[in-house]
Amino acid sequence: MTTADAVVIGAGHNGLVAAAMLADAGWDVVVLEAQDGPGGAVKSAELFPGYVSDLYSAFYPLSVVSPALLALHLEDHGLVWSHSPAVVGHARSAEDDDAPVIFRDIDRTAAELDRHHPGDGDRWRTLFDQWLLIREALLSTLFSPFPPVRGPAALLRKLGTSEALRLAHLMLLPAGVMAEQLFDGDAARLLLLGNAMHxxxxxxxxxSGVMGYMLIMMAQDGGFPVPVGGAGQLAAALVNRARAAGARxxxxxxxxxxEVRGGRAVAVHTAGGDTVQVRRAVIADTSAPRLYRDLLPSxxxxxxxxxxxxxxxxxxxVLKINYALDEPIPWRSKSLNEAGTVHLGADxxxxxxxxxxxxxxxxxxRPFMLFGQMTTADSSRSPAGTESAWAYTHLPRGVADDASADRLAARVDDVLEEHAPGFTDRVVGKSVQRPSDLEASDANLHTGAVNGxxxxxxxxxxFRPAPGFGRAETPVQNVYLGSAAAIPGGGVHGICGRNAARAALAGDGLLGWPRRRLNQAVLSLVTR
Known part of the structure; x- marks a missing residue:
């Protein structure tokens, strides 16, 4: 039996962020991970000799703007970012030989969109100028526990009441309506819609427009970077950072x-019979159902x-297919050759x-899919003149069996062959990750759901993860939900872990007593 100030359940990126923050505050922290390595859905492997494949997440636009990850200075702990020459493109149909693309250089993007539809380049610039003005305030609003205070106040100061209301209205629009209001041509509209489908x-x-708006602006601003050497290098940097602060x-x-006594967690017990006594807090980087149904006593x-x-x-x-190709992908639309992320299969x-x-x-x-050209984004992923790639699409809920997954995987190949004639002839390695495979390697990816x-x-x-929450706090005084099941949700940004760590620090000891009492009173009203 051991004792720690805090136990973090799960060494996914949120759990590692929380561990580093608590260790920075001088807490004795133990992270318990069920798998044989860290990262959760931030992992890579050599599935085919000489080819590095990202097993789950791959591109990280949220990571490079996240205050949680930026504060950890992961570049000092081994992380190096790389970018593809172009950020993201969207092929409108199998016959599309001129797919629109976002470049990190705004002049190139604007010129591209103007070529497709005159005037959309200026509309894009105007939207991006507003993004630069409101970026920090908007991210603070979206990333804060509910209710956010500082972010909305900053938006009001920067925009004024009428413009702030117009922005709020824009964020509530369906993606299709937002695209039509912001742009006149199909090229720019589809770039927004494809990103909304993330x-x-x-x-x-x-x-539904919020994700599309955020991602096209992040694509223009910081791009969609990848860790040099594979997604696992991001997880490795988080491990290095947490250990440097003293976390185990x-x-x-x-x-x-x-184990809960008197409304507080007092110990964490493992399936192998080990026990860690808890002095201060437990942070669960787990799914919400697992925490409330399985881990906590009823x-x-x-x-x-x-x-x-x-x-x-x-x-x-999610259905994910990993590919190793012995040559670059022969896109019908040559504009996609330089794009790290490609959207295919639907207008x-x-x-x-x-x-x-x-x-x-x-x-x-005809599945819509996200497609990643990883060697295009990071030359270390496979030998020169080859490509490490993946395709990612979805199955309906309730039909995620292996037979359905295999049929859908065949249809993914068909769509790729239509957009890139000769694609299948260049494939020298292929691996299908079915929903059951995803869940087996990370329990948080329940039935292949990757967003928590x-x-x-x-x-x-x-309403996340249930009506009356919106924060990391739970009905147990010193237990906090620090996974994608908590606000603000999925994506590799670490905010869920940061929010949980901050809540644990604020609720600790005598100084945290009023906060704990208030949280318990609020939760008791809405969770009966």
Whole structure:
């Protein structure tokens, strides 16, 4: 039996951020990870000799703007970023030989969009100028626990009341409506729509435009960088940083349950029989259902929360295919040759049909996909003149069996061959990650859901992970949810871990007593 100030359950990127912050504050921190290595959904491996494949996440626009990760100075702990020559492109159809692309140079992007539709280049510049003005305030608003205070106040100061209201209205628009209001041509509109599909919100649903807006602006601002050597290098830097602060990380330690006495966590027990006594806090980098249903004793969780977990909505399952190619990809549209991220398989109407398939348990005939050219973004990923790549799409909820996954994987190959004739002839290695594979390697990726739960409005803000939350605090005084299941949700930004660590520090000891009492009073009102 050992003792620690804090136990962090899970060595995903959020857990490692929390561990580093608590260790920086002088706490004795132990991280318990069920798998045999760190990173959660931030990992890479050599699936094919000489080719490095990112197993889950791959491009990191949120990481390079996240205050949680920036504060850790990971570049001092081994992290090096790399960029593709172009950021992201969107092929409108299989016949599209002139796909629009975002470049990190705004002059090139504006000229590209003007070429597709005169005037959209200026519209893009205007939008980007506003982004530069409001970036910090907007990110503070989106990244803060609910209710955010400083971010909205800063937005009001910078924009004034009327412009701030217009921005709030813009952020609530469906992606399709937002695209039509911001741009006149299909090229710019589809760049926004394709990026909106990085979340699981239908493009005709309110609030679905936020992700599209954020990602196209981040693409223009900081690009979509990748860690040199693979996604695992980001996880390695986080481990180095947490250990440098004094945190201990133990692998192959699956937590079985959290012991609670008097409304507080007092110990964490592993499946192997080990126990860590807790002096101050437990931070769970786990899914919300696992924390509330499995780890905490049922008598410590209000009945209303347990009922909410029965109705917790996961995001749609992911199918991911890793490829090794012996030559560059022969795109029909040569503009995609330099893009790290490529969106394929659907125009505006096609995206609506694809999402309708997912929401009606229909296996898509023509899947929309994200496609990553990793060697294009980082030359260390495979030998010169070759490409390490992946495709990523979704299955409907409830049909994520292996047979469905294999049928969809074949359709992904068909779409790629249409957009890049000769693609399949250049494939020398292929590996399919089905939803069951994703969950087996990371329990947080339940049924292949990679976002910690749907991003739709009914499960965001004060409804994440259940009505009445919106913060890292839980009904147990010193237990905090620090995963993508907590606000602000999925993405490799570390904010969920930061919010949990901050809440633990603020709620500790005698000085934290009023805060704990207030949080418990609020939660008791909304979680009965």
């Amino acid at each position: 979340a699981d919100v239908p493009i005709d649903a309110p609030g 990380i133990e692998y192959r330690q699956r937590v079985d349950h959290i 008598e410590a969780v209000p009945a209303g929360v347990l009922r909410s977990m029965d109705h917790f909505v996961w995001d749609t399952p 505006h109407n096609g995206l609506i049909r694809w999402m309708a398939d997912l929401n009606t348990a229909t296996l898509p005939e 739960g749907t991003s739709q409005l009914f499960q965001q803000l004060i």
